[in-house]
Amino acid sequence: MMRCPEFRYFAPDTVEEVVKILAEEGPRASLLGGGTDLVPNMKRRQQTPAVLVATRRVKELHNVENDATSARLGSGITLARIAASPTLRPWSALVRAAAQVATPHIRNTGTLGGNLCVDTRCNYYDQSYEWRKAIDFCMKKDGGVCWVAPGSPRCWAVSSTDCAPALIALDAQVELVSKGQTRIVPVAQLYNDDGIEYLARRPDELIASVRLGDPTGWRSTYWKLRRREAFDFPVLSVAAAVKLEGDRVVEARVVFGAVASRPVVADVSALIGNRLDDASIERVADSASKLAKPLDNTDFTLGWRKRVAKAYVSGALKELRGDDLETLGLLARRQSMLRVLS
Amino acid sequence: MSDNPDKKVDEFNLVGKARRRVDARAKVTGQARFADDLVLPRMLHCKLLRSRLPHAKIKSVTTDKARAAAGVRLILTGYDTPVPYGILPVSHDEHPLCTDKVRFVGDPIAAVIADSEEEATAALDLIHVDLEPLTTISDAEEALRIPEPRIHDYGDEGNLHKKVAFDFGDVDEALRNSERVFEDVFFYEGNTHLAIEQHATLAAIDDAAGPDGRLTVWSSTQTPHYLHRALAKALELDPARVRVVAIANGGGFGGKSDPFNHEIVVAKAALMLGRPVKICLTREEVFYCHRGRHPVLMKLRTGVSLDGKIKGMELQTLLDGGAYGSYGVASTFYTGALQTVTYKVPRYRFQGCRAFTNKPPCGPKRGHGTPQPRFGLEVQLDKIATALKLDPADLRLQQLVEPRSLTANYMSVETIGLGECIRRVVDGSGFRARRSGGKLPTPGDIAPVRGLGLACSSYLSGAGLPIYWNDLPQSGVQLQLDRSGRVTAFCGATEIGQGSDDVLALCVAEILGIEIADIKVLTGDTDLTPVDLGSYSSRVTLMMGNAAIEAATRARDLVAKAVSDKMGVPVEKLRFAERRVTFIDDPARVMSWQDAVILAEAKHGTLGTTGSYKPPRSAAKYKGGGVGPTPTYSYSAAVVEVEVDPVTGWYDVIKVWIGHDIGRALNPPLTEGQVIGSVYMGLGEALMEESTFRRLPPKLSGALVHKFPSMLEYKSPSTMEMPPVEVFLVEDPDSRGPFGAKEVGQGPLLPMMPAIANAIFDAVGVRVDEVPITAEKIARALDAATKGRPARVGPTKFPAVAWPEALKIAPPWEGGDGTASNDRPKKERMARPGEVPIGDAPIIRPEVRR
Numbered sequence A: 001m002m003r004c005p006e007f008r009y010f011a012p013d014t015v016e017e018v019v020k021i022l023a024e025e026g027p028r029a030s031l032l033g034g035g036t037d038l039v040p041n042m043k044r045r046q047q048t049p050a051v052l053v054a055t056r057r058v059k060e061l062h063n064v065e066n067d068a069t070s071a072r073l074g075s076g077i078t079l080a081r082i083a084a085s086p087t088l089r090p091w092s093a094l095v096r097a098a099a100q101v102a103t104p105h106i107r108n109t110g111t112l113g114g115n116l117c118v119d120t121r122c123n124y125y126d127q128s129y130e131w132r133k134a135i136d137f138c139m140k141k142d143g144g145v146c147w148v149a150p151g152s153p154r155c156w157a158v159s160s161t162d163c164a165p166a167l168i169a170l171d172a173q174v175e176l177v178s179k180g181q182t183r184i185v186p187v188a189q190l191y192n193d194d195g196i197e198y199l200a201r202r203p204d205e206l207i208a209s210v211r212l213g214d215p216t217g218w219r220s221t222y223w224k225l226r227r228r229e230a231f232d233f234p235v236l237s238v239a240a241a242v243k244l245e246g247d248r249v250v251e252a253r254v255v256f257g258a259v260a261s262r263p264v265v266a267d268v269s270a271l272i273g274n275r276l277d278d279a280s281i282e283r284v285a286d287s288a289s290k291l292a293k294p295l296d297n298t299d300f301t302l303g304w305r306k307r308v309a310k311a312y313v314s315g316a317l318k319e320l321r322g323d324d325l326e327t328l329g330l331l332a333r334r335q336s337m338l339r340v341l342s
Numbered sequence B: 001m002s003d004n005p006d007k008k009v010d011e012f013n014l015v016g017k018a019r020r021r022v023d024a025r026a027k028v029t030g031q032a033r034f035a036d037d038l039v040l041p042r043m044l045h046c047k048l049l050r051s052r053l054p055h056a057k058i059k060s061v062t063t064d065k066a067r068a069a070a071g072v073r074l075i076l077t078g079y080d081t082p083v084p085y086g087i088l089p090v091s092h093d094e095h096p097l098c099t100d101k102v103r104f105v106g107d108p109i110a111a112v113i114a115d116s117e118e119e120a121t122a123a124l125d126l127i128h129v130d131l132e133p134l135t136t137i138s139d140a141e142e143a144l145r146i147p148e149p150r151i152h153d154y155g156d157e158g159n160l161h162k163k164v165a166f167d168f169g170d171v172d173e174a175l176r177n178s179e180r181v182f183e184d185v186f187f188y189e190g191n192t193h194l195a196i197e198q199h200a201t202l203a204a205i206d207d208a209a210g211p212d213g214r215l216t217v218w219s220s221t222q223t224p225h226y227l228h229r230a231l232a233k234a235l236e237l238d239p240a241r242v243r244v245v246a247i248a249n250g251g252g253f254g255g256k257s258d259p260f261n262h263e264i265v266v267a268k269a270a271l272m273l274g275r276p277v278k279i280c281l282t283r284e285e286v287f288y289c290h291r292g293r294h295p296v297l298m299k300l301r302t303g304v305s306l307d308g309k310i311k312g313m314e315l316q317t318l319l320d321g322g323a324y325g326s327y328g329v330a331s332t333f334y335t336g337a338l339q340t341v342t343y344k345v346p347r348y349r350f351q352g353c354r355a356f357t358n359k360p361p362c363g364p365k366r367g368h369g370t371p372q373p374r375f376g377l378e379v380q381l382d383k384i385a386t387a388l389k390l391d392p393a394d395l396r397l398q399q400l401v402e403p404r405s406l407t408a409n410y411m412s413v414e415t416i417g418l419g420e421c422i423r424r425v426v427d428g429s430g431f432r433a434r435r436s437g438g439k440l441p442t443p444g445d446i447a448p449v450r451g452l453g454l455a456c457s458s459y460l461s462g463a464g465l466p467i468y469w470n471d472l473p474q475s476g477v478q479l480q481l482d483r484s485g486r487v488t489a490f491c492g493a494t495e496i497g498q499g500s501d502d503v504l505a506l507c508v509a510e511i512l513g514i515e516i517a518d519i520k521v522l523t524g525d526t527d528l529t530p531v532d533l534g535s536y537s538s539r540v541t542l543m544m545g546n547a548a549i550e551a552a553t554r555a556r557d558l559v560a561k562a563v564s565d566k567m568g569v570p571v572e573k574l575r576f577a578e579r580r581v582t583f584i585d586d587p588a589r590v591m592s593w594q595d596a597v598i599l600a601e602a603k604h605g606t607l608g609t610t611g612s613y614k615p616p617r618s619a620a621k622y623k624g625g626g627v628g629p630t631p632t633y634s635y636s637a638a639v640v641e642v643e644v645d646p647v648t649g650w651y652d653v654i655k656v657w658i659g660h661d662i663g664r665a666l667n668p669p670l671t672e673g674q675v676i677g678s679v680y681m682g683l684g685e686a687l688m689e690e691s692t693f694r695r696l697p698p699k700l701s702g703a704l705v706h707k708f709p710s711m712l713e714y715k716s717p718s719t720m721e722m723p724p725v726e727v728f729l730v731e732d733p734d735s736r737g738p739f740g741a742k743e744v745g746q747g748p749l750l751p752m753m754p755a756i757a758n759a760i761f762d763a764v765g766v767r768v769d770e771v772p773i774t775a776e777k778i779a780r781a782l783d784a785a786t787k788g789r790p791a792r793v794g795p796t797k798f799p800a801v802a803w804p805e806a807l808k809i810a811p812p813w814e815g816g817d818g819t820a821s822n823d824r825p826k827k828e829r830m831a832r833p834g835e836v837p838i839g840d841a842p843i844i845r846p847e848v849r850r
């Protein structure tokens, strides 16, 4: 069996205690949500925190407060809870993203906060210590070179969180709490374009909650590409949200997941003021999909992922305009099994 | 020997009736104990240090620091276990721990035995290994090009392990006289077993350590008998002092049928320390044990007449064997042996070559060596049907091999239910009416297109010959009858999840007319049970079943004699059923089974019987003809329906219809379970599974690593990908099988890959001549078609191989007798006394033992 390195374990009851421990222990401490990302990574020695601070027992992190126009989600709630919540359905993209993470078991354990901070992924990095040793490690951990782009000064590991692109499309914010300080930032600002320093969160900060704004007039969706309809991390995802007045688009956001080291926001200003007709959708899908520049470090060949990127943007927008998913091709049908949720 | 296979189902007591299998409750409730569940007092833990280079000389292994580390009890290196071993007598090329060189990333170099697994793991990093890198051979074509340095210093030449060539009649002439000749090159990527249970072994010494100790090894193994032999050889022990227990296996599929280095290492450590030693492999290490499907490049040329009848066939295969021999010589023969047992092939040429490469060794996986050429054959037949405008089902039906006949390569076919299998799946699926016809999509179409594909196959019900030459029974069963009426059946067969314990109980209970609950089965224990060669080649139901029937018939005779004496009625007039012995002519005269057993014990003394089974002699007398023969072949046919996205090539499998010629279904739900399980595994190979490797830029790194030795990234279908499966069991009892039964554990896997390929063609008109058949490849083929190139993805050429002179064997209908006209006599072929047999690696002992 693969075993974790040794660590000290804290399970405090309040946010104050959590941030106090974080402040005292510094970067050698890691927060522990459901542990579904961190624990396997520790077994592979990708992360070796000396101290784990569990959020499990902190009651206030498990709260969901919401009405028709806003929501505040505690970072400790599970993905299963989000997927099953009837009151969160107006924020459809998030519900769908959460419902497509991993497997039922992992969704029952994995938390929203953990999902936002899930480590970036790469086929050269998500391997055991011995495997990585056999390739002389890589820049992200214990080594010097990037095997995906050997000449590159940076790491290109892939942002693989399902919820983040959805939350960015919904213009959500996170509440970051540290000792004596709270800041609220847009989810998009939580991420850096770097495979190693992928989070703009400071080590002493706890994500306490996620805040969602007024969904009135908005429609949103989340399309995820993966080889299997269970287990697999996204290798491409598209979160899309549009606000319509009559049949005209007044606001729109399209965000790619899993094509870079952070979620990538596409420029869809061409949609504003227009109808969601085939021509404008194709135009936007064409230009937006150029932003998706996957590298060869996940499942599927990159050329194929690029091809799907365009189909996904156009499919997601057509869904938002009201097309029946059944008519949008086979990959769309995979999203449709989730329709019951939205 | 079989108990009247022609009986109707309702004439049996238990056969053919749906029952809960004997081990179901323990497995479902988590009470079954696997090797990793075993804990003994004072048990130590073992971890292996594995090579991080793919090919290198070992210059030194420094273990001082590790020896001094906390909790460490013992460190072993290659010198501690210098005797080579291997599953086949012709390739004893493995050492428990590498001695002079390492041959792939993952090859074990040293073992740490410590108080805890954590301490053992920590000490691994303290061992210093000085390696001198050698040129890496990364695939079979490289092995052909690069003869030096050799990965092994035995084998047919350079880095080619084995080359074989056969001509069954004048194939060139047959092809010349064919109206059309079809030539294709196919590639089948390697893949692995992915049994859910990771290998684990516990070794302990009874009595006392040292020369008096008796070694017991509990292991997740499919072949306790072969492991028994390997342990005795590699550790230079008297086999009588070694006991192997094949404990419950969480799946095998061929991945636990070699003796493994970790099994020998913990046995050695237990012997040296006098304490129990356990090892549990990680998933990654299981990928390094491997022995899975060989990657095979093949070229298939088939000559046909205009009505699609095969005139002659020529097959060349190139196998990427990985770093060791394993079952590879047999695998090589298997890539050619079964091409002839489904459709009549009047003349046949087969040339096969297996290469050594610096990757985990390949070996037997469900279907052993036959799915790859079967894929080629069934896809090519589909192409022939398209080219000649014939219906793919009719093309096959018109040329099925006759029952009770010999093929060109002297495989002897008994019953063949393939025609019925084809008819059932064709009718069930509406194949003839619902096909799309293989048209390319019109550009701009985004609506998904459906397609149906048909493919067939055949598989062995047990290999005709054992792994090592001997004239002994291949399966033995021993019964012990207790005064309580309980009967214990002892057999070396191994329950790996396939249901063999249930078959054993059934065969005995059926003959004795008692209930399954009256039978206790004790299997897979070399101290207690008679030899059965193991759970491989789909041999257990047939061989163990026949042995069990023989033992039970003998027991019934003993009991019948006692009852007949007591009742004064003839033995033939007694009926054994419902736990009673009844006088047929007057059912009022009846005795309970238990009373009958007591009577028999009083008459004969302690009651016990044995039964054994040995397959009939094969007609294939030429060298190499030992691989392929079986008591009887099973047959399968499948239709698969897919739906394909013309934009991205993505496809879903909508439904599978599969017919399997089982002879007789002994316990129908179990049989269907095996069929569906095979379908699942075949779909995995067809859709996504691949054991691929990453070679880093050689300037920067010498690494050649498995791309993703983990269950998350080695993609295998989940329940979400599993389509509905409609199973048709075709029952035409075969007199060679127990109650008429044939195999079911492997055969139904084989048609899946070609059926998918053919269905994809039917839907969107592109050919993927490669496995796995992924969306990306379909998209590439669609792109090629739009650019006016052939709508195909797959290899285009087969490299030049210096084939040996072919053995020339005239087919039966050309006056042949199963021997080769140019074969050297057996005596000449045998190694001279004192000569190291081929493939037996040298024993490397250090000058001075440390």
Ligand SMILES: Cc1cc2nc3c(=O)[nH]c(=O)nc-3n(C[C@H](O)[C@H](O)[C@H](O)COP(=O)(O)OP(=O)(O)OC[C@H]3O[C@@H](n4cnc5c(N)ncnc54)[C@H](O)[C@@H]3O)c2cc1C
Residues within 6 Å of the ligand: A030, A031, A032, A033, A034, A035, A036, A037, A038, A039, A040, A055, A075, A076, A079, A100, A101, A102, A103, A106, A109, A110, A111, A112, A113, A114, A115, A116, A117, A118, A119, A160, A161, A162, A163, A205, A206, A207, A208, A231, A232, A233, A234, B712
């Ligand atoms: C087989 C498998 C499949 C998976 N598939 C997917 C998938 O499809 N999509 C996907 O998005 N993820 C996937 N995951 C990853 C993971 O399970 C999920 O992202 C999950 O939501 C992580 O939540 P957690 O609570 O378990 O995180 P943890 O493992 O507990 O933590 C993950 C990271 O977040 C940090 N963290 C946790 N809570 C907080 C907080 N409140 N504030 C700040 N930092 C915090 C931790 O320190 C750690 O660095 C998969 C994992 C596995 C093992």
Ligand code: SF4
Residues within 6 Å of the ligand: A121, A122, A123, A124, A125, A138, A139, A140, A141, A145, A146, A147, A148, A149, A154, A155, A156, A157, A195, A297
């Ligand atoms: S992108 Fe490069 S540096 Fe980053 S994890 Fe992958 S190989 Fe390592």
